[in-house]
Amino acid sequence: MSAYRAVLIPGDGIGPEVIGAARRVIAATGVAVEWEEVEVGGTALGKHGDPLPGAALERIRECGVALKGPVATPVGKGFPSVNVALRRGLGLYANLRPVRSIPGVPSRYRDVDLVVIRENTEGLYVGIEREPRPGVVEAVRRITAAASLRIARFAFAYAARNGRRSVTVVHKANILKRSDGLFLDCARRVAAGYPGVEYRERIVDAACQDLVLDPSRHDVLLCPNLYGDIISDLAAGLVGGLGLVPAANLGDGVAVFEAVHGSAPDIAGRGIANPTALILAGAMLLAHLGEAEAGRALEAAVARVYREGRCLTPDVGGSSTTREFAEAVIAALGDT
Ligand code: NAD
8 A cells, every 4th residue: 555645844842852753653553654854943944044934834735734743932032933823824723632641641630531622723823913102012812703613613523523522612701702702602603503512611710720620520622722722731731741632733634733732942852752742643643544543553552551651751750761652652552
């Protein structure tokens, strides 16, 4: 059988380390993927003077599928977020983040099974800030009916297809009456077409408390962009940390798989980053390519390594390296 084609974006910081691990374990599933490496972020900025060259976007669009390492964005200065530009440039409107407990990982809860669905193209991430006069800065938070309906349709279709019990819309419409009011209104309209999925609403601050006290209070969380970003990291903390949670950015005909975490500059270059999130993103990519069985085998191999507990990275209480963890997953794949 001929190989699948996919773009590989190493990214910044720990990106090349965790992408390298994910690439090795995907190869070990036996599914042949021909990777085309594309640079975005710091390396692209150094080489081409642009952290997101148009040619890189074009390659991802043409190929239709990519596995992406995290890309750093300067805080409070410098170029706009490459991640945001990539998601908007490719029309990747749905950010899907399944957050599941992995038995063997030290964490506050067992049996967490949440799905965060984040609107990925607008909200505060339109990146429009203006300074009407010195000392006053305003940011635009754009919510449109078109994007809100689109993400609500995605969330309910996902919930129905995957047998999920409820969709909770996370909002702040008590304060942001018109913008979050519109987001809620769109979700209600879509929910009416899905009587089999319970429809719920929760103000974002209360939703954070719910999740910390008892994550089983929620199931699928449908969020505007910023709340989805924050809730995903909070949810990652419930299952043992950012090193564990994968994500898919989905649009029409294009899908980019990555980790929820960033470039982790504090541990970059030390070979100790946890590659689990990127490996599980790789399993999502395999399922997307139609290789669901290989994806499941990869998830099972990761679960086995954690169950055995002999080869864990420092963020989850072990002392193994990124490479050793990947080798353990490959060995577990061979044993299944
Ligand atoms: P971060 O996610 O990079 O790191 C937060 C903390 O989690 C750090 O202590 C880090 O060491 C730890 N961590 C993250 N991933 C880990 C892993 N795989 N294994 C072990 N520990 C891990 O968040 P940050 O420090 O706030 O952001 C750093 C940079 O990443 C910023 O420039 C930010 O813009 C960028 N970022 C990119 C993405 C993306 O590419 N999708 C997402 C989030 C942040």
